[in-house]
Each structure stands twice: as C-alpha cells, then as structure tokens.
Amino acid sequence: MIYQTYQPRSPLSQFVEFLWYWKGDNLPSRSCILPIGSMELVIDLHEDEIPLFDLYNQIQSGSTKGARICGVHSQGFIIVKYQNCSVIGAHFKPGRHGAFFTIPGGELHNQIISLEELWQSSATELRDFLLDKSTIEDRFLTLEQFLLRKIQPIECYxxxxxxxxxxxxxxxxxxxxxxxxxxxxxxxxxxxxxxxxxxxxxxxxxxxxxxxxxxxxxxxxxxxxxxxxxxxxxxxxxxxxxxxxxxxxxxxxxxxxxxxxxxxxxxxxx
The missing domain is CATH 1.10.10.60 (Homeodomain-like)
Structure with missing residues (x-):
C-alpha cells in the first residue's frame, strides 16, 4: 500500500491543507470514512463509476463519477476499494472550499456528488490529465496547477x-x-x-x-x-x-x- 501527501505552494496553500494519493492491492473491500470537518476533492484513477452506500444498512443508494466532491460530513460514509485502488485527492482547509465552488457548504452537508455537477467538462479534463501522468509526483503537480487555475474570489465572513x-x-x-x-x-x-x-x-x-x-x-x-x-x-x-x-x-x-x-x-x- 502507498499513501503519500504533498504540501501545495502559495497561494493554493491558503485554501488546500494538503494533496494526497492512495494506492493499494488486495485491500479490504469496504471502509467507513469518519467525518473530518472539511470538504475533499476525490478522484478515482481506476474506476469511473463509484457506488454509494447507506451507512446503517450498507445497501447501495446511488453512485457518482470517479471525480467527486465529498461535502462536509457529520456522519461516516462507506467507500469501496477495488483490487487495484488508485485515488488522488485534495483536502480543503475548513471553510476554504469556496475558492473553487460557489455552492454554499451547507448544501453539501453529508453529500457526495460528481465533480462534473459543479465543474462540468473540467471535471473530465482533470481526471484525463491525471491519468496521462505516470508518477505520483507528476500527478501532484498536475492537480496543484489545475487547482491554481480554478481559484476564484472567496466570500469569507x-x-x-x-x-x-x-x-x-x-x-x-x-x-x-x-x-x-x-x-x-x-x-x-x-x-x-x-x-x-x-x-x-x-x-x-x-x-x-x-x-x-x-x-x-x-x-x-x-x-x-x-x-x-x-x-x-x-x-x-x-x-x-x-x-x-x-x-x-x-x-x-x-x-x-x-x-x-x-x-x-x-x-x-x-
């Protein structure tokens, strides 16, 4: 199993705490992810159709595309880890995801949605760019540069x-x-x-x-x-x-x- 993180440079570091990459073989097939208090961008580089499950009865309740946004949760949620798991993501600082998404944070409470619902074709472009890279370092740099171009004025109180x-x-x-x-x-x-x-x-x-x-x-x-x-x-x-x-x-x-x-x-x- 490989788990690595990357500290983005300024100005991205004002909004993103770290980028992360997860790769593994023969992992347990399902995990419950505990709430963390902030939003995450998650991009599966192996599968482009990700099932969603109800936490309590563990029955499938929908699906998203491989590039998805995990809203701020106050309960755990279930993820599936395939045999050849390869996932990259961005861990936003609390209250700083607004630099990339105009939707109020509360509207994504306990929600996981496809990134294309917010970024349209840019979501597919980002995943394709990442798939074209062969090393973890290049993928981190690609994601960093993409997010830098996406920064917009943020309404903070x-x-x-x-x-x-x-x-x-x-x-x-x-x-x-x-x-x-x-x-x-x-x-x-x-x-x-x-x-x-x-x-x-x-x-x-x-x-x-x-x-x-x-x-x-x-x-x-x-x-x-x-x-x-x-x-x-x-x-x-x-x-x-x-x-x-x-x-x-x-x-x-x-x-x-x-x-x-x-x-x-x-x-x-x-």
Whole structure:
C-alpha cells in the first residue's frame, strides 16, 4: 500500500491543507470514512463509476463519477476499494472550499456528488490529465496547477474566520464562549458559519473533537478511555461513547479493533 501527501505552494496553500494519493492491492473491500470537518476533492484513477452506500444498512443508494466532491460530513460514509485502488485527492482547509465552488457548504452537508455537477467538462479534463501522468509526483503537480487555475474570489465572513481560529487554538472551549465575543445573534452566526464551513459551529466542534481523539489514540492498543474523554473535553465517558457512536456508528473499543491504516478508516466485513 502507498499513501503519500504533498504540501501545495502559495497561494493554493491558503485554501488546500494538503494533496494526497492512495494506492493499494488486495485491500479490504469496504471502509467507513469518519467525518473530518472539511470538504475533499476525490478522484478515482481506476474506476469511473463509484457506488454509494447507506451507512446503517450498507445497501447501495446511488453512485457518482470517479471525480467527486465529498461535502462536509457529520456522519461516516462507506467507500469501496477495488483490487487495484488508485485515488488522488485534495483536502480543503475548513471553510476554504469556496475558492473553487460557489455552492454554499451547507448544501453539501453529508453529500457526495460528481465533480462534473459543479465543474462540468473540467471535471473530465482533470481526471484525463491525471491519468496521462505516470508518477505520483507528476500527478501532484498536475492537480496543484489545475487547482491554481480554478481559484476564484472567496466570500469569507471575518466572524467565521475568527471562530475557526479560536476553535483550533482552544479545542476544548465552548462554542458559546466564542460566540459571546462576536456580537451576533446565535441564529445569524450559525447560518454564516454553516454557509462557509458546511456545519453549524457546535457540530463542527464535535467533529473536530472526534478528530482529536483519533490523533491521540493513533497506533495505541492500551488506551485509558477516561483520560482521553476528559482531555478532549467530554463531560464523562458516557458522553464520549454517545458522541463516538453518533459519528462512527460503533463504540470506541470497536473502532480500535476495526480501524484501518488511516485513523479515519474503519474496515467493514463483507
């Protein structure tokens, strides 16, 4: 299996946290991907028809083209990994996907759509350009250059940018402690935040808190769950388990038993 990342240059680095490439053979056929709090561009270089599945009954519920957009999720979603998996993508910074897509982030909440719905023929062109390249490095550079040409003026709200910085700087802070500094009504601020980021502030912070948990337990087998819960700002272990189930559809101990190579992947049985 190969997993590599690439740090884009400025000005793309203002909007894209990193580019990534995943290639593998004989991988588990299906995985549940946990929510990350931001949007991703995903381009399958092996298959151009990707099935979508319902998380809970695991029955196919549609499909997309190989080039697709994964909106900001607040629940896990299932992906299929074929025998010769080859996928490249861009991980956008929270609230920065608007430099490439005019659709409000909230409209893609828990949605995965074909890239051509937003970029028309450019989506096919991008995938074809990437298929023409033979090395990972060339594919990274091709994707980087393509995204650089796609950058457009972005509508950002200063209060949302301030909140994102505070949530990152003080990950266990209460949302109300930040919104009290902003001077907007809760309803107005929630709408601005959802338009730019894709989630409400409270839901965003819950997702980022889950991500903090995954980082702290990565690679560990012996875990003090009570310590993890309090370190990450949960009221108690019951609150922690409830939140974990809501996002991952499993308990923390079940996650450890089934987690994949990437901490956001839970391997599913066939």
């Amino acid at each position: 200063p209060v949302v940018d301030f909140a994102l910085c505070e949530f990152e700087r003080l990950p266990t802070t209460l949302v109300s402690a930040v919104t009290n500094q902003i001077g907007l009504s809760t309803r107005h601020f929630n709408q601005l935040f959802r338009n730019q980021v894709g989630l409400t502030p409270k839901l965003y912070c819950r997702v980022r808190r889950l991500q903090r948990v995954l980082r702290l337990i990565e690679g560990k087998k012996q875990i003090d769950w009570m310590d993890i819960a309090f370190t990450c700002g949960y009221f108690d272990q019951a609150h922690f388990i409830h939140d974990f189930r809501a996002f991952a559809n499993c308990t923390p101990t079940e996650y450890v038993a089934k987690r994949g190579v990437h901490p956001c992947h839970i391997e599913l049985s066939d």
